Amino acid sequence: MDAIAFVQKLETFKTDRLAPIVGAGRTSLAGGAPGDAKKLLQIALANEISVSELAAAWMPSTPEIDVKIALARQAGDEAGHFQLVADRLSALGFDVAGFKVPGESPLFQYLKGLSTSVERVAGGLFTLESIAYAVNENFMAFCDQRGDAETVRIYREYIQPDERAHQQLGHRLLAKYATTPELQRAAREAVAKVLEIATAARAQAAERMGTACFPGC
Numbered sequence: 001m002d003a004i005a006f007v008q009k010l011e012t013f014k015t016d017r018l019a020p021i022v023g024a025g026r027t028s029l030a031g032g033a034p035g036d037a038k039k040l041l042q043i044a045l046a047n048e049i050s051v052s053e054l055a056a057a058w059m060p061s062t063p064e065i066d067v068k069i070a071l072a073r074q075a076g077d078e079a080g081h082f083q084l085v086a087d088r089l090s091a092l093g094f095d096v097a098g099f100k101v102p103g104e105s106p107l108f109q110y111l112k113g114l115s116t117s118v119e120r121v122a123g124g125l126f127t128l129e130s131i132a133y134a135v136n137e138n139f140m141a142f143c144d145q146r147g148d149a150e151t152v153r154i155y156r157e158y159i160q161p162d163e164r165a166h167q168q169l170g171h172r173l174l175a176k177y178a179t180t181p182e183l184q185r186a187a188r189e190a191v192a193k194v195l196e197i198a199t200a201a202r203a204q205a206a207e208r209m210g211t212a213c214f215p216g217c
Ligand SMILES: [Fe+2]
Pocket: 051, 078, 129, 132, 162, 163, 166, 217
């Protein structure tokens, strides 16, 4: 299959597998599930720093210059998101100086272990960023329900346009590099695995938090 047709098919696959994650958030929203916005923003803080570190860690061992630069720019964007969320948390009275970068989750362990550019783009930019965009939409609806217009504004104006751009960049890079059956198989496997781990991890976290509306990266 040519790479462009392959990525289009992969988008459909990804959307199907994303549905349970999006659905869980919608169920929480519809049921008016409780949840502490400050706690949920701390999850965003952890996710943003983790994905910034991941992109930075991949950069030196990524030979293709356009992929390398995409990762560098993503690392910077995610650091910017960290700062935006940190500033919002400070305004809400949370002491960000006391925030500790969390240990590596199974999802980031898996991602860090990916060694080829096609797998990294498939798992990271293409999939993780789609999850982030989707779950952030539910988080924004959650904040909106609680009258927190400022958090919604920060996500709408700054964070979501970046997450969307990361995902689109992932699409373009896969269409360029996933050119053989082997590479396409590896890309599809990375997409499936990231969604599988993320779905399980988010379900567990939702039980702990009392809502599935927590943000991504
Ligand atoms: Fe992101």
